[in-house]
Amino acid sequence: MKLIWSPETASKAYLDTVKICKKFKDSDHVELISAMAGGWSPRLIVEAWSSGSDVTTSLGLGIAARHLGARYVCIVQNERSKLEYETAMKDHHGSSGPELVxxxxxxVMARFPGVEFMVVDGRCKDVHELFGFARLSRRGAVLLCTNGKSRGAVGFRWNLVIGDKSRVVRSVIIPVGRGLNIAYVKENRESEKSKSLTRTCSRWITRIDRKTGEEHVFRG
Incomplete structure (x- = not known):
């Protein structure tokens, strides 16, 4: 099983986001994110929001989630950030808000296995840890780091943050919204097989007696 692209859902999410975000300046990246979320048809969407940011990305993800019937979760830093986020969302009546955590x-990340679409604001102080602790779906996942030019995202490298459980199939940096860093990742099955083999082999130790030539096998 793998994520499958749906042009129809991508178009619906994109057009609805354009209608809502037309009053915002520089919202191209939001429309793109919404179209990607709708197109890849994830079952679980996770966003990490940074205090002081607007909620336009949330609006786009909410639209995509509504079209897909997907679960949409947003992580905030603390109770003060939660209140700030809720206040900002109240200004957009009728918007599909996420589950706030x-x-x-x-x-937090341990509570959400099977992440298939994840967006983290590069201004989050723990941007690397958010991606690193994510429990990604075996179908693969699309990961996005917004505001890539911010201080928190300096030196950001996908292969450093996702660890050896997943591998980057493709990544790209798009110069919209202060930098949008995107990666499509899949489960690293070769790594898992290697670990399994290592564990199996480590159970037994072979030793040869130099004098007699006899081979002795015992459990390690």
């Missing part, structure tokens, strides 16, 4: 990065 507050907590330590590692604990």
């Amino acid at each position: 507050v907590g330590e990065t590692k604990d």
